[in-house]
Amino acid sequence: MIEQLTESHGAAFGFKVLGKLTTDDVHDLSHQVETVIVANEQPIGLLADMSEMHGASWSARWDEMPFLQRHTDHIARMAIICNDQWQEISEMIVAATSYMQAETLYYDVSEIHHAWHWVRMNPMDEGVPIRRIYPGRGLFQSWRPEYVGL
Numbered sequence: 249m250i251e252q253l254t255e256s257h258g259a260a261f262g263f264k265v266l267g268k269l270t271t272d273d274v275h276d277l278s279h280q281v282e283t284v285i286v287a288n289e290q291p292i293g294l295l296a297d298m299s300e301m302h303g304a305s306w307s308a309r310w311d312e313m314p315f316l317q318r319h320t321d322h323i324a325r326m327a328i329i330c331n332d333q334w335q336e337i338s339e340m341i342v343a344a345t346s347y348m349q350a351e352t353l354y355y356d357v358s359e360i361h362h363a364w365h366w367v368r369m370n371p372m373d374e375g376v377p378i379r380r381i382y383p384g385r386g387l388f389q390s391w392r393p394e395y396v397g398l
Contacts, residue, residue: 249265249266249267249273250263250264250265250266250269250273250276250277251263251264251266252280253295253297255295255364256284258288258368259284259288259290259291259292259293259368260292260293260295260364260367260368261280261281261284261292261293261294261295262294262295262296262297262364262367263277263280263294263295263296263297264297264299264300265296265297265298265300265301266300266301267300267301267302268301268302268303268304268305269301269303269304269305269308270304270305270307270308271305271307271308271311273308274308274311274312274315275311277315278315281294281315281319281323282319285319285322290324291321291322291323291324291350292322292323292324293323293324293325293326293327293366293367293368294323294325294326294327294350294367295326295327295329295360295363295364295367296326296327296328296329297329297357297360298328298329298330299329299330299331299357320350323350324350324351325350325351325352325353325366325367326350326351326352326353326367327352327353327354327355327363327364327366327367328352328353328354328355329355329356329357329359329360329363330354330355330356330357331356331357353366
C-alpha cells in the first residue's frame, strides 16, 4: 500500500510504501505523481519513504520502468528514506532510476526533515547530510552507436 505524506505540497510530493509493493500500488502512485506534474510548471521533487516497505512483486518492478521513463524530464530530484544501510539498497535504486535524469539521494529515517528540505530546493544546501546514490544524468546520456557517421 502507498500513502501520500501530509508534508506534500506544491512541487514536492512524498509517499510512504507500507508492506509489499504491488502493481496496483505502482499504478495508483503513477496517477498521483502525474497530477502533481500537471499542476506544476517545473520539475518536481519526490520523497519515497521505504522504511516500512517489505519487498516488491516482480510485476510491480516491471511496471516501474515505463513510469520512470515517461517522467524522466518531470522529476528533478528524488530522496529515498530507508532504515537499511544505503549501500544495501543502492543497487536496487540505481537499477530503478537509471532511466531518470533525477539526482537521487539516500536519507536515514531520522533525517527525513533534511530530505524534505532537499526535495523542496533546487540547489543543494551544503549543511544537509547526503549520500549520493545516482548523479541524475541518465544511463545512456552520452552513448553514441559506433556506426553513426559512416
